[in-house]
Amino acid sequence: MLTPDDIRAAHARIAGHIRHTPTLTLPAETFGTPVPVAMKLEFLQVTGTFKARGAFNTLLGGTMPAAGVCAASGGNHGIAVAHAAATLGIPARIFVPEISSPAKIARIRETGADLVVGGARYAEALAACEAFAAETGALSVHAYDAWATMAGQGTVGLEWEADAGPLDTVLVAVGGGGLIGGIATWFGRRVKVVGVEPEGSRALHAALAAGGPVDVDVQSVAADSLGARNVFGRVYETAKAHVDHVVLVPDDAIREAQKRLWLGLRAASEPGGAAALAALISGAYRPAPGERVGVLACGANVDLAALAATVAG
Template structure:
């Protein structure tokens, strides 16, 4: 297994410079976030925490996935390992869209495999990015098998939604951009599905001495379960955010990153994810997917029983919220916006 390093993140940052949108940071109103109880041993003057929202949902294709896809294709082009058959992936979600977009940007063929019942809107989006879409089977596993057969038969380069060092390194470039704008950043809060974004962000964050808070839905806890077990395990997937965070198993890269110092695991209930997503709409008219709202829910969820917030490395069990400390500077990644905003607008009109 490739051990993801900060050098991988730096190489990706240089490789995709000018090919992706630079992330915009938006400060949260002072006093809007709950803070941790004051440490009696903290002799510093009392200061409010500072929280920024990293608006990565404004990235190409509507999610951070564009970074990894661009890095993946560009790295293979530089190495001369990009085949005439192009790239292929099995994904109707953000990873598939990003792969198709990056391939179009690089004038590379992309073949995307989806289950036969894939929503027409996703198929249309993929074709809009110039991808050849192949439908077959009733579930993702069958689409993945067809994708693998296609890659073996044609020599097409198989991409992955999250479990590849070039994909994870590309995602980690987001932390570099955030740190560039907030050099004194203490903590970054990020939602975790398969773990590509987390692995890249945590690897870069550790280099800069920044804490990473890994947030998962209570019933989509592939990374948290792996931390507890000390190895990769399969978990049941049942969450409103499962469309983007519903990985049954995290990656070895993500677990390795989670086992380093400065990582804190948080699990949030679906109800708090829904509330955080609605709050973003009500107060900022921002419509994000439930997976993106999961990160914010860690800061807005009410305090519940869980380990002390100072337990920051290899927690046996996860906290239920994250409370910034005295003067702490925090960035919360809003990672994607590929969602139907109809329910947000509907709820807002009911108020």
């Protein structure tokens, strides 16, 4: 199992390559939430999401094969691995499904990485990535089912606690679960860690209900970042130990959260990056009076035309 010491070591390892993103304590009226929020602005991270943390931790953590690295991604993990590989001079091939947004595909191409677009969903991209790794010897960098990835993502929690002061609860969006796994490992049970998933993409919620990882159908506005069909074993065991519970939010609430992030903070958030805030504004999570709540805003790789339509809608 992952430990807080692993996360401390990851933070020291990646410090020269990532940003210590800010945390703002925002009054309830900023977004129309029931309580003020300590919002960690992780969308200001290099590559636009927290994913750079896990990517750099993995690539800096051992000897790289001559064939380089490969990764399957809905978009954000691919951007992060491609960026980290380019920074460190490592060849990279990134596999993304057809549902990946044009904005994310363009960012991967900008890094100079080899890009393969194919398969309807993340699972198909992952299968192609694993076949490539088996054939070439490239290191496959998993988006969430890897301790090095999870330790890197857990550095979000380390910074959040240092900057926000005492918190009762943190709300964290869940796709494959590497982010919440790392953050929950850092906080342990000292802080209530609540996962937030779209109603149409609920891999962790389903796993906790079933007593183990299960495949789920994925259909959500946030599918390109929160669209994992299965959280797999490492995330499940970590969540079972450290995550308090998982709430589900409808796509309409995610769009509304995107809109409020823009109007209240002028933050251009992708749907997955707004999911944690959606839990508060929709009532999926109802804090007690005076509860000290942290909300993670975790991704900004959004198609600006689509965001403009959401804000205008």
